[in-house]
């Protein structure tokens with residue numbers, strides 16, 4: 253067993269724009285994060301992942317960086333950053349930053365130079381191609397944020413490539429100078445003392461342009477290009493170089509954002525020996541909501557996570573998560589925020605959190621923050637939705653249908669300001685925030701839950717303590733129990749001669765759990781239970797009932 257600090261840790265993601273506003277301009281900032289470090293520490297957190305706080309024109313809320321070594325002025329200064337890092341370290345916690353190097357902002361000096369003329373030495377730092385003979389885009393690939401991946405530059409008469417928004421041009425990783433510049437910047441942050449990176453969109457750095465035009469689905473103008481722009485052959489060579497020239501020199505941790513990686517090809521990414529990162533955020537469980545007739549497909553969820561647990565067993569390490577700044581709130585989608593708000597938030601929490609891996613919590617998840625009640629399409633801020641809205645409007649399409657599509661699933665749902673208390677603007681700011689506060693803040697907020705021993709917040713605190721005080725929950729093996737059960741997610745953790753059973757009914761129906769006869773426990777063995785009576789009948793689990801017991 254290979255012990256590591258990051259395997260024993262619990263991580264918390266801060267999206268600084270929406271976390272806490274110290275100077276009351278309506279935008280969260282670094283001093284705001286500093287004010288809440290005691291809160292994060294008291295929750296039991298070891299690692300803070302801070303979403304981008306670099307200089308940025310904010311086309312994609314900081315994921316479009318114009319200076320990797322400066323702080324966004326809305327968020328503060330480099331002195332504030334240093335103070336934050338110190339405050340985190342003083343409390344025995346670690347800080348990981350977002351490393352966004354698939355692309356920069358179009359306002360980054362590298363791109364400004366690159367765009368200035370075809371002979372500029374930085375021209376080849378980005379991906380430029382000539383138009384087709386008819387003047388159209390070099391190929392028909394679709395941007396992840398809708399529309400074409402290509403943007404025409406009239407001055408130099410070429411197109412540049414952008415997988416995300418047109419203000420996020422992709423860096424040309426084939427160019428060794430680009431790679432060197434990236435490693436140099438990473439090492440600069442490591443020397444400053446940060447403890448690692450969450451590595452943004454890293455599976456996209458290599459593209460197979462030789463594939464040319466792709467089939468366009470009916471009703472669309474451009475072709476989805478994931479098969480040719482994600483986890484492409486050859487990518488590991490660059491990642492190995494990044495490991496050799498930067499990551500392996502420091503005692504840090506990394507978690508790659510890894511759309512397109514499957515349990516079968518994960519070893520090259522996170523294997524103890526061969527891996528380039530310590531863990532990855534895989535995407536396979538994210539789309540299991542609202543498929544076919546089911547609201548949430550419990551069996552499919554189990555199948556996906558079971559494959560990750562089994563395939564990485566003894567080979568590598570998992571990052572465990574159900575929410576982040578790109579996902580809707582789970583209590584509103586996978587759970588039931590109307591009838592079983594507390595029960596479904598805690599049941600989903602227990603089930604993902606105590607698997608083998610490092611668990612991540614996204615700000616607000618620990619108090620059961622819910623989706624935002626969008627009423628009109630103009631409320632959306634997310635650049636992906638705004639792009640799609642403009643396309644649909646230009647084509648005189650149905651914008652109301654678009655609203656319906658995005659209401660429940662779009663990224664803004666998780667980006668509403670953190671709900672600290674029941675004062676105006678939820679204690680996030682004294683000024684009207686950049687994005688509206690969820691109107692339910694008077695009921696759902698940190699202050700109220702701190703007072704209530706049976707709150708979601710206190711459940712999270714207890715769960716984190718249980719995890720951190722039992723090695724079995726870090727290093728023990730994972731085995732699904734009653735695998736075919738359509739409602740209940742149950743698994744066993746085993747370590748030396750210890751055994752723990754974790755159970756969550758993930759539906760609003762009662763459910764029967766079939767346990768082997770040797771699984772015997774009494775109420776004394778219950779470490780955590782989301783129904784207060786502490787009475788467990790496995791033959792008749794209540795809606796979203798969840799517990800952990802020692803066997």
Ligand code: NOJ
Nearest residue numbers: 312315352416452453578
């Ligand atoms: C993934 C990030 O999580 C997302 O928020 C961002 O828009 C894209 N990468 C582009 O950087």
